[in-house]
Amino acid sequence: MSGTPGRLLQLLSLLQARRDWPGDALAERLEVSPRTVRRDVDRLRDLGYPVRASRGPAGGYRLDAGAELPPLLFDxxxxxxxxxxxxxxxxxxxxxxxxxxxxxxxxxxxxxxxxxxxxxxxxxxxxTTGGGAPVDPAVLLAVTAAVRAREVLRCDLLVAARDGDDGDLRPPRRVEPHHVLARGGRWYLLAWDLDRDDWRTFRLDRLRPRTPTGPRFVPRPVPGGDPAAFVAALFRGSRDPGGAGGWPCRGEVVLAAPASAVAPYVGDGTLEPLDDDRCRLVAGSWSWAGLAASLARLDVDLEVVGPPELREAFAHLARRAGAAAGR
Structure with missing residues:
Protein backbone atom coordinates (compact mmCIF):
# COMPACT_ATOMS: atom_id res chain seq x y z
CA MET A 1 0.00 0.00 0.00
CA SER A 2 1.52 3.30 -1.11
CA GLY A 3 0.60 7.00 -1.16
CA THR A 4 -1.53 8.67 1.47
CA PRO A 5 -3.39 5.50 2.64
CA GLY A 6 -0.12 3.66 3.19
CA ARG A 7 1.40 6.63 5.00
CA LEU A 8 -1.66 6.91 7.27
CA LEU A 9 -1.33 3.23 8.13
CA GLN A 10 2.35 3.70 8.95
CA LEU A 11 1.57 6.80 11.03
CA LEU A 12 -1.09 4.94 12.98
CA SER A 13 1.31 2.06 13.56
CA LEU A 14 3.93 4.44 14.96
CA LEU A 15 1.42 6.16 17.25
CA GLN A 16 0.26 2.78 18.60
CA ALA A 17 3.83 1.65 19.31
CA ARG A 18 4.90 4.60 21.46
CA ARG A 19 3.11 6.91 23.87
CA ASP A 20 4.48 10.26 22.71
CA TRP A 21 5.99 11.24 19.37
CA PRO A 22 7.69 14.59 18.63
CA GLY A 23 6.40 16.00 15.35
CA ASP A 24 9.88 16.22 13.85
CA ALA A 25 10.57 12.58 14.71
CA LEU A 26 7.38 11.47 12.99
CA ALA A 27 8.23 13.52 9.93
CA GLU A 28 11.68 11.94 9.78
CA ARG A 29 10.31 8.40 10.11
CA LEU A 30 7.67 9.00 7.46
CA GLU A 31 10.09 10.94 5.23
CA VAL A 32 7.67 13.83 4.85
CA SER A 33 7.45 17.42 6.07
CA PRO A 34 6.01 18.37 9.49
CA ARG A 35 3.16 20.05 7.62
CA THR A 36 2.25 16.73 5.95
CA VAL A 37 2.31 15.05 9.38
CA ARG A 38 -0.19 17.63 10.66
CA ARG A 39 -2.48 16.96 7.71
CA ASP A 40 -2.24 13.20 8.20
CA VAL A 41 -3.06 13.59 11.90
CA ASP A 42 -6.18 15.54 10.91
CA ARG A 43 -7.14 12.71 8.54
CA LEU A 44 -6.80 10.17 11.39
CA ARG A 45 -9.00 12.35 13.58
CA ASP A 46 -11.62 12.44 10.83
CA LEU A 47 -11.55 8.61 10.87
CA GLY A 48 -12.24 8.63 14.61
CA TYR A 49 -8.79 8.12 16.07
CA PRO A 50 -8.26 10.36 19.15
CA VAL A 51 -4.86 11.89 18.39
CA ARG A 52 -3.87 14.62 20.84
CA ALA A 53 -1.39 17.33 19.86
CA SER A 54 0.79 19.35 22.22
CA ARG A 55 2.25 22.72 21.25
CA GLY A 56 5.61 24.33 21.91
CA PRO A 57 9.26 23.41 21.14
CA ALA A 58 8.74 19.95 22.58
CA GLY A 59 5.33 19.52 20.96
CA GLY A 60 4.21 16.26 19.49
CA TYR A 61 1.40 13.76 19.15
CA ARG A 62 -0.19 11.06 21.25
CA LEU A 63 -2.83 8.44 20.44
CA ASP A 64 -5.20 8.42 23.41
CA ALA A 65 -7.16 5.36 24.46
CA GLY A 66 -10.89 5.58 23.92
CA ALA A 67 -13.99 3.43 24.33
CA GLU A 68 -14.95 4.09 20.72
CA LEU A 69 -11.52 3.56 19.15
CA PRO A 70 -11.96 2.25 15.59
CA PRO A 71 -10.63 -1.22 14.72
CA LEU A 72 -6.85 -1.53 14.93
CA LEU A 73 -4.95 -1.53 11.66
CA PHE A 74 -1.90 -3.67 10.93
CA ASP A 75 0.82 -3.20 8.39
CA THR A 128 4.84 -29.18 25.78
CA THR A 129 7.82 -31.41 26.48
CA GLY A 130 8.11 -33.64 29.52
CA GLY A 131 4.38 -34.27 29.88
CA GLY A 132 3.67 -30.95 31.59
CA ALA A 133 0.08 -29.77 31.79
CA PRO A 134 -0.99 -26.59 29.99
CA VAL A 135 -1.16 -23.43 32.10
CA ASP A 136 -4.58 -22.14 33.06
CA PRO A 137 -4.88 -18.59 31.61
CA ALA A 138 -6.47 -17.49 34.90
CA VAL A 139 -3.33 -18.59 36.75
CA LEU A 140 -1.10 -16.74 34.30
CA LEU A 141 -3.19 -13.57 34.65
CA ALA A 142 -3.22 -13.75 38.45
CA VAL A 143 0.52 -14.29 38.69
CA THR A 144 1.47 -11.59 36.17
CA ALA A 145 -0.91 -9.16 37.88
CA ALA A 146 0.88 -9.78 41.19
CA VAL A 147 4.24 -9.27 39.44
CA ARG A 148 3.12 -5.96 37.99
CA ALA A 149 1.49 -4.75 41.24
CA ARG A 150 4.51 -5.93 43.28
CA GLU A 151 2.25 -7.71 45.73
CA VAL A 152 3.14 -10.77 47.78
CA LEU A 153 1.55 -13.86 46.22
CA ARG A 154 0.01 -16.52 48.40
CA CYS A 155 -0.19 -19.82 46.57
CA ASP A 156 -0.53 -23.57 46.88
CA LEU A 157 1.80 -25.91 45.01
CA LEU A 158 0.47 -29.02 43.32
CA VAL A 159 2.58 -32.13 43.86
CA ALA A 160 3.08 -34.16 40.68
CA ALA A 161 0.21 -36.59 40.23
CA ARG A 162 0.85 -40.33 40.44
CA ASP A 163 -1.20 -43.39 39.61
CA GLY A 164 -3.69 -41.32 37.66
CA ASP A 165 -4.75 -39.02 40.53
CA ASP A 166 -4.80 -35.24 40.41
CA GLY A 167 -1.96 -34.76 42.88
CA ASP A 168 -1.98 -33.13 46.32
CA LEU A 169 -1.52 -29.53 47.33
CA ARG A 170 1.42 -28.62 49.53
CA PRO A 171 0.98 -26.11 52.37
CA PRO A 172 0.57 -22.54 51.11
CA ARG A 173 3.66 -20.47 50.36
CA ARG A 174 4.28 -16.73 50.43
CA VAL A 175 6.48 -15.40 47.66
CA GLU A 176 7.51 -12.08 46.16
CA PRO A 177 6.83 -12.61 42.43
CA HIS A 178 9.44 -10.99 40.18
CA HIS A 179 9.33 -12.42 36.65
CA VAL A 180 7.37 -14.92 34.53
CA LEU A 181 9.49 -16.82 32.01
CA ALA A 182 8.91 -19.50 29.36
CA ARG A 183 11.45 -22.28 28.93
CA GLY A 184 11.21 -25.52 27.00
CA GLY A 185 7.43 -25.37 26.61
CA ARG A 186 6.82 -24.65 30.32
CA TRP A 187 6.05 -21.43 32.17
CA TYR A 188 7.89 -20.52 35.36
CA LEU A 189 7.66 -17.87 38.05
CA LEU A 190 10.91 -16.52 39.45
CA ALA A 191 10.18 -15.36 42.99
CA TRP A 192 11.77 -14.67 46.35
CA ASP A 193 10.36 -17.32 48.68
CA LEU A 194 9.60 -15.62 52.01
CA ASP A 195 9.25 -19.01 53.74
CA ARG A 196 12.63 -20.28 52.45
CA ASP A 197 14.40 -16.89 52.41
CA ASP A 198 15.84 -17.63 48.97
CA TRP A 199 15.17 -17.42 45.22
CA ARG A 200 12.93 -20.15 43.81
CA THR A 201 11.33 -21.05 40.48
CA PHE A 202 7.78 -22.40 40.38
CA ARG A 203 6.04 -24.09 37.48
CA LEU A 204 2.83 -22.23 36.71
CA ASP A 205 0.94 -25.42 35.79
CA ARG A 206 1.50 -26.59 39.39
CA LEU A 207 0.81 -23.27 41.09
CA ARG A 208 -2.59 -22.28 42.51
CA PRO A 209 -2.76 -18.57 43.51
CA ARG A 210 -4.84 -17.57 46.50
CA THR A 211 -6.83 -14.39 46.90
CA PRO A 212 -6.44 -11.79 48.11
CA THR A 213 -2.78 -11.14 47.50
CA GLY A 214 -0.52 -9.93 50.28
CA PRO A 215 1.12 -6.56 50.94
CA ARG A 216 3.23 -4.68 48.42
CA PHE A 217 6.99 -5.24 48.41
CA VAL A 218 10.10 -3.55 47.07
CA PRO A 219 11.59 -5.74 44.31
CA ARG A 220 14.95 -7.32 45.12
CA PRO A 221 17.75 -7.19 42.56
CA VAL A 222 17.99 -10.46 40.62
CA PRO A 223 21.51 -11.91 40.83
CA GLY A 224 23.43 -10.83 37.76
CA GLY A 225 20.67 -8.41 36.75
CA ASP A 226 19.30 -10.71 34.01
CA PRO A 227 16.33 -12.89 35.08
CA ALA A 228 16.59 -15.18 32.04
CA ALA A 229 20.33 -15.78 32.61
CA PHE A 230 19.76 -16.37 36.32
CA VAL A 231 17.00 -18.93 35.75
CA ALA A 232 19.11 -20.66 33.08
CA ALA A 233 21.93 -20.89 35.63
CA LEU A 234 19.55 -22.34 38.24
CA PHE A 235 18.56 -25.08 35.80
CA ARG A 236 22.26 -25.88 35.43
CA GLY A 237 22.70 -26.18 39.18
CA SER A 238 24.42 -22.82 39.63
CA ARG A 239 23.43 -19.59 41.31
CA ASP A 240 25.96 -17.51 39.39
CA PRO A 241 24.61 -16.48 35.94
CA GLY A 242 27.98 -14.97 35.13
CA GLY A 243 29.97 -18.04 36.13
CA ALA A 244 31.88 -20.37 33.84
CA GLY A 245 29.04 -22.39 32.40
CA GLY A 246 27.11 -23.00 35.61
CA TRP A 247 27.00 -26.81 35.45
CA PRO A 248 28.29 -28.54 38.60
CA CYS A 249 30.29 -31.00 36.45
CA ARG A 250 32.30 -29.66 33.50
CA GLY A 251 34.82 -31.48 31.34
CA GLU A 252 36.92 -31.08 28.23
CA VAL A 253 37.37 -33.57 25.40
CA VAL A 254 38.88 -33.67 21.92
CA LEU A 255 36.52 -35.17 19.35
CA ALA A 256 37.68 -37.01 16.24
CA ALA A 257 35.25 -35.13 14.01
CA PRO A 258 35.05 -31.72 12.38
CA ALA A 259 33.34 -29.04 14.44
CA SER A 260 30.65 -28.57 11.79
CA ALA A 261 29.56 -32.22 12.18
CA VAL A 262 28.93 -32.05 15.94
CA ALA A 263 27.92 -28.38 16.38
CA PRO A 264 24.15 -29.05 16.07
CA TYR A 265 24.28 -31.51 19.00
CA VAL A 266 26.44 -29.88 21.68
CA GLY A 267 23.79 -27.64 23.27
CA ASP A 268 25.37 -24.93 25.40
CA GLY A 269 28.83 -26.47 25.20
CA THR A 270 31.80 -24.50 23.86
CA LEU A 271 33.17 -25.89 20.61
CA GLU A 272 36.56 -25.02 19.12
CA PRO A 273 37.85 -26.35 15.77
CA LEU A 274 41.39 -27.78 15.96
CA ASP A 275 41.82 -28.88 12.34
CA ASP A 276 39.74 -30.36 9.53
CA ASP A 277 39.13 -33.61 11.43
CA ARG A 278 39.20 -32.65 15.13
CA CYS A 279 37.59 -30.21 17.53
CA ARG A 280 37.71 -29.38 21.23
CA LEU A 281 34.51 -29.42 23.30
CA VAL A 282 33.93 -28.07 26.82
CA ALA A 283 30.55 -29.16 28.17
CA GLY A 284 28.72 -29.64 31.44
CA SER A 285 26.02 -31.70 33.12
CA TRP A 286 24.40 -32.43 36.46
CA SER A 287 26.70 -35.40 37.08
CA TRP A 288 29.91 -36.92 35.71
CA ALA A 289 28.00 -39.99 34.56
CA GLY A 290 25.50 -37.78 32.77
CA LEU A 291 28.27 -35.82 31.11
CA ALA A 292 30.02 -38.99 29.93
CA ALA A 293 26.75 -40.34 28.52
CA SER A 294 25.96 -37.07 26.70
CA LEU A 295 29.43 -37.07 25.11
CA ALA A 296 29.14 -40.74 24.16
CA ARG A 297 25.91 -40.06 22.29
CA LEU A 298 27.87 -37.95 19.79
CA ASP A 299 29.03 -41.32 18.41
CA VAL A 300 32.61 -40.25 17.59
CA ASP A 301 35.98 -41.24 19.01
CA LEU A 302 37.16 -38.87 21.70
CA GLU A 303 40.06 -38.16 24.06
CA VAL A 304 39.37 -36.94 27.58
CA VAL A 305 41.46 -33.89 28.41
CA GLY A 306 40.12 -33.64 31.93
CA PRO A 307 39.30 -33.68 34.71
CA PRO A 308 40.02 -37.15 36.18
CA GLU A 309 36.38 -37.45 37.32
CA LEU A 310 35.28 -37.50 33.69
CA ARG A 311 37.72 -40.32 32.85
CA GLU A 312 36.40 -42.31 35.81
CA ALA A 313 32.84 -41.68 34.64
CA PHE A 314 33.69 -43.06 31.18
CA ALA A 315 35.27 -46.15 32.79
CA HIS A 316 32.15 -46.69 34.90
CA LEU A 317 29.95 -46.18 31.83
CA ALA A 318 32.05 -48.73 29.91
CA ARG A 319 31.58 -51.32 32.68
CA ARG A 320 27.83 -50.78 32.74
CA ALA A 321 27.64 -50.91 28.93
CA GLY A 322 29.63 -54.14 28.91
CA ALA A 323 27.32 -55.68 31.51
CA ALA A 324 24.29 -54.60 29.50
CA ALA A 325 25.81 -56.26 26.42
CA GLY A 326 26.16 -59.52 28.36
CA ARG A 327 29.93 -59.63 28.45
Whole structure:
Protein backbone atom coordinates (compact mmCIF):
# COMPACT_ATOMS: atom_id res chain seq x y z
CA MET A 1 0.00 0.00 0.00
CA SER A 2 1.52 3.30 -1.11
CA GLY A 3 0.60 7.00 -1.16
CA THR A 4 -1.53 8.67 1.47
CA PRO A 5 -3.39 5.50 2.64
CA GLY A 6 -0.12 3.66 3.19
CA ARG A 7 1.40 6.63 5.00
CA LEU A 8 -1.66 6.91 7.27
CA LEU A 9 -1.33 3.23 8.13
CA GLN A 10 2.35 3.70 8.95
CA LEU A 11 1.57 6.80 11.03
CA LEU A 12 -1.09 4.94 12.98
CA SER A 13 1.31 2.06 13.56
CA LEU A 14 3.93 4.44 14.96
CA LEU A 15 1.42 6.16 17.25
CA GLN A 16 0.26 2.78 18.60
CA ALA A 17 3.83 1.65 19.31
CA ARG A 18 4.90 4.60 21.46
CA ARG A 19 3.11 6.91 23.87
CA ASP A 20 4.48 10.26 22.71
CA TRP A 21 5.99 11.24 19.37
CA PRO A 22 7.69 14.59 18.63
CA GLY A 23 6.40 16.00 15.35
CA ASP A 24 9.88 16.22 13.85
CA ALA A 25 10.57 12.58 14.71
CA LEU A 26 7.38 11.47 12.99
CA ALA A 27 8.23 13.52 9.93
CA GLU A 28 11.68 11.94 9.78
CA ARG A 29 10.31 8.40 10.11
CA LEU A 30 7.67 9.00 7.46
CA GLU A 31 10.09 10.94 5.23
CA VAL A 32 7.67 13.83 4.85
CA SER A 33 7.45 17.42 6.07
CA PRO A 34 6.01 18.37 9.49
CA ARG A 35 3.16 20.05 7.62
CA THR A 36 2.25 16.73 5.95
CA VAL A 37 2.31 15.05 9.38
CA ARG A 38 -0.19 17.63 10.66
CA ARG A 39 -2.48 16.96 7.71
CA ASP A 40 -2.24 13.20 8.20
CA VAL A 41 -3.06 13.59 11.90
CA ASP A 42 -6.18 15.54 10.91
CA ARG A 43 -7.14 12.71 8.54
CA LEU A 44 -6.80 10.17 11.39
CA ARG A 45 -9.00 12.35 13.58
CA ASP A 46 -11.62 12.44 10.83
CA LEU A 47 -11.55 8.61 10.87
CA GLY A 48 -12.24 8.63 14.61
CA TYR A 49 -8.79 8.12 16.07
CA PRO A 50 -8.26 10.36 19.15
CA VAL A 51 -4.86 11.89 18.39
CA ARG A 52 -3.87 14.62 20.84
CA ALA A 53 -1.39 17.33 19.86
CA SER A 54 0.79 19.35 22.22
CA ARG A 55 2.25 22.72 21.25
CA GLY A 56 5.61 24.33 21.91
CA PRO A 57 9.26 23.41 21.14
CA ALA A 58 8.74 19.95 22.58
CA GLY A 59 5.33 19.52 20.96
CA GLY A 60 4.21 16.26 19.49
CA TYR A 61 1.40 13.76 19.15
CA ARG A 62 -0.19 11.06 21.25
CA LEU A 63 -2.83 8.44 20.44
CA ASP A 64 -5.20 8.42 23.41
CA ALA A 65 -7.16 5.36 24.46
CA GLY A 66 -10.89 5.58 23.92
CA ALA A 67 -13.99 3.43 24.33
CA GLU A 68 -14.95 4.09 20.72
CA LEU A 69 -11.52 3.56 19.15
CA PRO A 70 -11.96 2.25 15.59
CA PRO A 71 -10.63 -1.22 14.72
CA LEU A 72 -6.85 -1.53 14.93
CA LEU A 73 -4.95 -1.53 11.66
CA PHE A 74 -1.90 -3.67 10.93
CA ASP A 75 0.82 -3.20 8.39
CA UNK A 76 2.26 -6.23 6.59
CA UNK A 77 4.99 -6.98 9.09
CA UNK A 78 2.67 -6.59 12.07
CA UNK A 79 0.08 -8.93 10.56
CA UNK A 80 2.67 -11.64 9.88
CA UNK A 81 4.19 -11.24 13.36
CA UNK A 82 0.76 -11.48 14.99
CA UNK A 83 -0.13 -14.61 13.03
CA UNK A 84 3.17 -16.23 13.98
CA UNK A 85 2.81 -15.32 17.67
CA UNK A 86 -0.72 -16.73 17.87
CA UNK A 87 0.34 -19.98 16.23
CA UNK A 88 3.28 -20.38 18.59
CA UNK A 89 1.11 -19.69 21.63
CA UNK A 90 -0.30 -23.22 21.43
CA UNK A 91 3.22 -24.64 21.72
CA UNK A 92 3.79 -22.68 24.93
CA UNK A 93 0.91 -24.39 26.71
CA UNK A 94 -1.26 -21.33 27.38
CA UNK A 95 -4.76 -20.74 25.98
CA UNK A 96 -4.13 -22.72 22.81
CA UNK A 97 -7.81 -22.80 21.81
CA UNK A 98 -8.21 -19.08 22.50
CA UNK A 99 -5.14 -18.33 20.38
CA UNK A 100 -6.60 -20.30 17.47
CA UNK A 101 -9.89 -18.43 17.74
CA UNK A 102 -8.06 -15.10 17.94
CA UNK A 103 -6.10 -15.94 14.80
CA UNK A 104 -9.31 -16.83 12.96
CA UNK A 105 -10.90 -13.54 14.09
CA UNK A 106 -7.92 -11.47 12.99
CA UNK A 107 -7.81 -13.27 9.66
CA UNK A 108 -11.45 -12.46 8.91
CA UNK A 109 -10.97 -8.69 9.22
CA UNK A 110 -7.74 -8.48 7.22
CA UNK A 111 -7.81 -7.36 3.59
CA UNK A 112 -7.29 -10.10 1.01
CA UNK A 113 -3.69 -9.07 0.37
CA UNK A 114 -2.68 -9.40 4.03
CA UNK A 115 -4.82 -12.51 4.51
CA UNK A 116 -2.77 -14.23 1.81
CA UNK A 117 0.47 -13.35 3.60
CA UNK A 118 -0.88 -14.52 6.96
CA UNK A 119 -2.09 -17.82 5.48
CA UNK A 120 1.41 -18.39 4.10
CA UNK A 121 2.87 -18.25 7.64
CA UNK A 122 2.03 -21.73 8.87
CA UNK A 123 4.05 -23.29 11.68
CA UNK A 124 3.37 -26.39 13.74
CA UNK A 125 4.22 -25.77 17.40
CA UNK A 126 5.53 -28.81 19.23
CA UNK A 127 3.53 -29.87 22.30
CA THR A 128 4.84 -29.18 25.78
CA THR A 129 7.82 -31.41 26.48
CA GLY A 130 8.11 -33.64 29.52
CA GLY A 131 4.38 -34.27 29.88
CA GLY A 132 3.67 -30.95 31.59
CA ALA A 133 0.08 -29.77 31.79
CA PRO A 134 -0.99 -26.59 29.99
CA VAL A 135 -1.16 -23.43 32.10
CA ASP A 136 -4.58 -22.14 33.06
CA PRO A 137 -4.88 -18.59 31.61
CA ALA A 138 -6.47 -17.49 34.90
CA VAL A 139 -3.33 -18.59 36.75
CA LEU A 140 -1.10 -16.74 34.30
CA LEU A 141 -3.19 -13.57 34.65
CA ALA A 142 -3.22 -13.75 38.45
CA VAL A 143 0.52 -14.29 38.69
CA THR A 144 1.47 -11.59 36.17
CA ALA A 145 -0.91 -9.16 37.88
CA ALA A 146 0.88 -9.78 41.19
CA VAL A 147 4.24 -9.27 39.44
CA ARG A 148 3.12 -5.96 37.99
CA ALA A 149 1.49 -4.75 41.24
CA ARG A 150 4.51 -5.93 43.28
CA GLU A 151 2.25 -7.71 45.73
CA VAL A 152 3.14 -10.77 47.78
CA LEU A 153 1.55 -13.86 46.22
CA ARG A 154 0.01 -16.52 48.40
CA CYS A 155 -0.19 -19.82 46.57
CA ASP A 156 -0.53 -23.57 46.88
CA LEU A 157 1.80 -25.91 45.01
CA LEU A 158 0.47 -29.02 43.32
CA VAL A 159 2.58 -32.13 43.86
CA ALA A 160 3.08 -34.16 40.68
CA ALA A 161 0.21 -36.59 40.23
CA ARG A 162 0.85 -40.33 40.44
CA ASP A 163 -1.20 -43.39 39.61
CA GLY A 164 -3.69 -41.32 37.66
CA ASP A 165 -4.75 -39.02 40.53
CA ASP A 166 -4.80 -35.24 40.41
CA GLY A 167 -1.96 -34.76 42.88
CA ASP A 168 -1.98 -33.13 46.32
CA LEU A 169 -1.52 -29.53 47.33
CA ARG A 170 1.42 -28.62 49.53
CA PRO A 171 0.98 -26.11 52.37
CA PRO A 172 0.57 -22.54 51.11
CA ARG A 173 3.66 -20.47 50.36
CA ARG A 174 4.28 -16.73 50.43
CA VAL A 175 6.48 -15.40 47.66
CA GLU A 176 7.51 -12.08 46.16
CA PRO A 177 6.83 -12.61 42.43
CA HIS A 178 9.44 -10.99 40.18
CA HIS A 179 9.33 -12.42 36.65
CA VAL A 180 7.37 -14.92 34.53
CA LEU A 181 9.49 -16.82 32.01
CA ALA A 182 8.91 -19.50 29.36
CA ARG A 183 11.45 -22.28 28.93
CA GLY A 184 11.21 -25.52 27.00
CA GLY A 185 7.43 -25.37 26.61
CA ARG A 186 6.82 -24.65 30.32
CA TRP A 187 6.05 -21.43 32.17
CA TYR A 188 7.89 -20.52 35.36
CA LEU A 189 7.66 -17.87 38.05
CA LEU A 190 10.91 -16.52 39.45
CA ALA A 191 10.18 -15.36 42.99
CA TRP A 192 11.77 -14.67 46.35
CA ASP A 193 10.36 -17.32 48.68
CA LEU A 194 9.60 -15.62 52.01
CA ASP A 195 9.25 -19.01 53.74
CA ARG A 196 12.63 -20.28 52.45
CA ASP A 197 14.40 -16.89 52.41
CA ASP A 198 15.84 -17.63 48.97
CA TRP A 199 15.17 -17.42 45.22
CA ARG A 200 12.93 -20.15 43.81
CA THR A 201 11.33 -21.05 40.48
CA PHE A 202 7.78 -22.40 40.38
CA ARG A 203 6.04 -24.09 37.48
CA LEU A 204 2.83 -22.23 36.71
CA ASP A 205 0.94 -25.42 35.79
CA ARG A 206 1.50 -26.59 39.39
CA LEU A 207 0.81 -23.27 41.09
CA ARG A 208 -2.59 -22.28 42.51
CA PRO A 209 -2.76 -18.57 43.51
CA ARG A 210 -4.84 -17.57 46.50
CA THR A 211 -6.83 -14.39 46.90
CA PRO A 212 -6.44 -11.79 48.11
CA THR A 213 -2.78 -11.14 47.50
CA GLY A 214 -0.52 -9.93 50.28
CA PRO A 215 1.12 -6.56 50.94
CA ARG A 216 3.23 -4.68 48.42
CA PHE A 217 6.99 -5.24 48.41
CA VAL A 218 10.10 -3.55 47.07
CA PRO A 219 11.59 -5.74 44.31
CA ARG A 220 14.95 -7.32 45.12
CA PRO A 221 17.75 -7.19 42.56
CA VAL A 222 17.99 -10.46 40.62
CA PRO A 223 21.51 -11.91 40.83
CA GLY A 224 23.43 -10.83 37.76
CA GLY A 225 20.67 -8.41 36.75
CA ASP A 226 19.30 -10.71 34.01
CA PRO A 227 16.33 -12.89 35.08
CA ALA A 228 16.59 -15.18 32.04
CA ALA A 229 20.33 -15.78 32.61
CA PHE A 230 19.76 -16.37 36.32
CA VAL A 231 17.00 -18.93 35.75
CA ALA A 232 19.11 -20.66 33.08
CA ALA A 233 21.93 -20.89 35.63
CA LEU A 234 19.55 -22.34 38.24
CA PHE A 235 18.56 -25.08 35.80
CA ARG A 236 22.26 -25.88 35.43
CA GLY A 237 22.70 -26.18 39.18
CA SER A 238 24.42 -22.82 39.63
CA ARG A 239 23.43 -19.59 41.31
CA ASP A 240 25.96 -17.51 39.39
CA PRO A 241 24.61 -16.48 35.94
CA GLY A 242 27.98 -14.97 35.13
CA GLY A 243 29.97 -18.04 36.13
CA ALA A 244 31.88 -20.37 33.84
CA GLY A 245 29.04 -22.39 32.40
CA GLY A 246 27.11 -23.00 35.61
CA TRP A 247 27.00 -26.81 35.45
CA PRO A 248 28.29 -28.54 38.60
CA CYS A 249 30.29 -31.00 36.45
CA ARG A 250 32.30 -29.66 33.50
CA GLY A 251 34.82 -31.48 31.34
CA GLU A 252 36.92 -31.08 28.23
CA VAL A 253 37.37 -33.57 25.40
CA VAL A 254 38.88 -33.67 21.92
CA LEU A 255 36.52 -35.17 19.35
CA ALA A 256 37.68 -37.01 16.24
CA ALA A 257 35.25 -35.13 14.01
CA PRO A 258 35.05 -31.72 12.38
CA ALA A 259 33.34 -29.04 14.44
CA SER A 260 30.65 -28.57 11.79
CA ALA A 261 29.56 -32.22 12.18
CA VAL A 262 28.93 -32.05 15.94
CA ALA A 263 27.92 -28.38 16.38
CA PRO A 264 24.15 -29.05 16.07
CA TYR A 265 24.28 -31.51 19.00
CA VAL A 266 26.44 -29.88 21.68
CA GLY A 267 23.79 -27.64 23.27
CA ASP A 268 25.37 -24.93 25.40
CA GLY A 269 28.83 -26.47 25.20
CA THR A 270 31.80 -24.50 23.86
CA LEU A 271 33.17 -25.89 20.61
CA GLU A 272 36.56 -25.02 19.12
CA PRO A 273 37.85 -26.35 15.77
CA LEU A 274 41.39 -27.78 15.96
CA ASP A 275 41.82 -28.88 12.34
CA ASP A 276 39.74 -30.36 9.53
CA ASP A 277 39.13 -33.61 11.43
CA ARG A 278 39.20 -32.65 15.13
CA CYS A 279 37.59 -30.21 17.53
CA ARG A 280 37.71 -29.38 21.23
CA LEU A 281 34.51 -29.42 23.30
CA VAL A 282 33.93 -28.07 26.82
CA ALA A 283 30.55 -29.16 28.17
CA GLY A 284 28.72 -29.64 31.44
CA SER A 285 26.02 -31.70 33.12
CA TRP A 286 24.40 -32.43 36.46
CA SER A 287 26.70 -35.40 37.08
CA TRP A 288 29.91 -36.92 35.71
CA ALA A 289 28.00 -39.99 34.56
CA GLY A 290 25.50 -37.78 32.77
CA LEU A 291 28.27 -35.82 31.11
CA ALA A 292 30.02 -38.99 29.93
CA ALA A 293 26.75 -40.34 28.52
CA SER A 294 25.96 -37.07 26.70
CA LEU A 295 29.43 -37.07 25.11
CA ALA A 296 29.14 -40.74 24.16
CA ARG A 297 25.91 -40.06 22.29
CA LEU A 298 27.87 -37.95 19.79
CA ASP A 299 29.03 -41.32 18.41
CA VAL A 300 32.61 -40.25 17.59
CA ASP A 301 35.98 -41.24 19.01
CA LEU A 302 37.16 -38.87 21.70
CA GLU A 303 40.06 -38.16 24.06
CA VAL A 304 39.37 -36.94 27.58
CA VAL A 305 41.46 -33.89 28.41
CA GLY A 306 40.12 -33.64 31.93
CA PRO A 307 39.30 -33.68 34.71
CA PRO A 308 40.02 -37.15 36.18
CA GLU A 309 36.38 -37.45 37.32
CA LEU A 310 35.28 -37.50 33.69
CA ARG A 311 37.72 -40.32 32.85
CA GLU A 312 36.40 -42.31 35.81
CA ALA A 313 32.84 -41.68 34.64
CA PHE A 314 33.69 -43.06 31.18
CA ALA A 315 35.27 -46.15 32.79
CA HIS A 316 32.15 -46.69 34.90
CA LEU A 317 29.95 -46.18 31.83
CA ALA A 318 32.05 -48.73 29.91
CA ARG A 319 31.58 -51.32 32.68
CA ARG A 320 27.83 -50.78 32.74
CA ALA A 321 27.64 -50.91 28.93
CA GLY A 322 29.63 -54.14 28.91
CA ALA A 323 27.32 -55.68 31.51
CA ALA A 324 24.29 -54.60 29.50
CA ALA A 325 25.81 -56.26 26.42
CA GLY A 326 26.16 -59.52 28.36
CA ARG A 327 29.93 -59.63 28.45
Missing amino acids: DDQAVALALALQLAAGQGVAAEAAERALATVRQVLPARLRTRVDAVRVTPLP
